[in-house]
Amino acid sequence: MPRITAASVPEHREAQRRAILDATRALLTERPDVEPTFADVAARAGLGRSSIYHYFPSREDLFRAVVVDALPRWREAVTAATDAAGTPLDKVVAYADANLTLVADGEHAVISSLATFHPRAFSDPWVADMHGRLMDPLLDALRDADLDAPEVVAELVTAVVHRASALVEGGADVGVVRDAMRRLLARRP
Structure with missing residues (x-):
C-alpha cells in the first residue's frame, strides 16, 4: 500500500x-x-x-452528493450535444437525443431512485436551480429558431422526451424510440 x-x-x-x-x-x-x-x-x-x-x-447526505455530482454532468452532456448541432431545430433534436442517451445509459434511473428514496435531497436550492437549468439549451435553441411561445414548446418537447424515456426505461428498444422521437421533433413548423 x-x-x-x-x-x-x-x-x-x-x-x-x-x-x-x-x-x-x-x-x-x-x-x-x-x-x-x-x-x-x-x-x-x-x-x-x-x-x-x-x-x-447520513445516507441523505450521500444521496444529495450523488445528485449534486450528477446534474452538472447531465447538463454538460446535453449542452455539448446541442452546441455541436447546426440549426436551432437540429439543436432541439440533439437536446432530446442527448437526454434519451443519458436515460438509456442509466443516468435517469439514478436520479429517479434518489428522488424516491430521499426526496429532500432535491429540496436544496442549488439542486432545484440546477435541475431547472437542464432545459436552458432547449430554450436557447427554440428562441434562436424564433418560434412563438418557446417556453410552451419547450414543455411539449420535454413531455416527448419524458415519454420516450419512460418507454426506454420500461424495456422498449432504444433505437426504435430514438428514431421515432427524432422523426417527430425534426418536423419543421
Missing part, C-alpha cells in the same frame, strides 16, 4: 470520496428499486463501512 504523505492527503480523501460516489451510482444503476446501504456502498467501493461516515454522516 502506498504511503500517504501530508501533501497527498487531499488527493487521497478526494479519491475515496469519488469511489463512494461512483459505488453509489453503480448500485443505483444496477438496482434502481433498492436503496443502497452504507454497507453496500462500502463493499462496492472497497472501503470499510465506517469510512463512509467520514465523508457522509
Whole structure:
C-alpha cells in the first residue's frame, strides 16, 4: 500500500470520496428499486463501512452528493450535444437525443431512485436551480429558431422526451424510440 504523505492527503480523501460516489451510482444503476446501504456502498467501493461516515454522516447526505455530482454532468452532456448541432431545430433534436442517451445509459434511473428514496435531497436550492437549468439549451435553441411561445414548446418537447424515456426505461428498444422521437421533433413548423 502506498504511503500517504501530508501533501497527498487531499488527493487521497478526494479519491475515496469519488469511489463512494461512483459505488453509489453503480448500485443505483444496477438496482434502481433498492436503496443502497452504507454497507453496500462500502463493499462496492472497497472501503470499510465506517469510512463512509467520514465523508457522509447520513445516507441523505450521500444521496444529495450523488445528485449534486450528477446534474452538472447531465447538463454538460446535453449542452455539448446541442452546441455541436447546426440549426436551432437540429439543436432541439440533439437536446432530446442527448437526454434519451443519458436515460438509456442509466443516468435517469439514478436520479429517479434518489428522488424516491430521499426526496429532500432535491429540496436544496442549488439542486432545484440546477435541475431547472437542464432545459436552458432547449430554450436557447427554440428562441434562436424564433418560434412563438418557446417556453410552451419547450414543455411539449420535454413531455416527448419524458415519454420516450419512460418507454426506454420500461424495456422498449432504444433505437426504435430514438428514431421515432427524432422523426417527430425534426418536423419543421
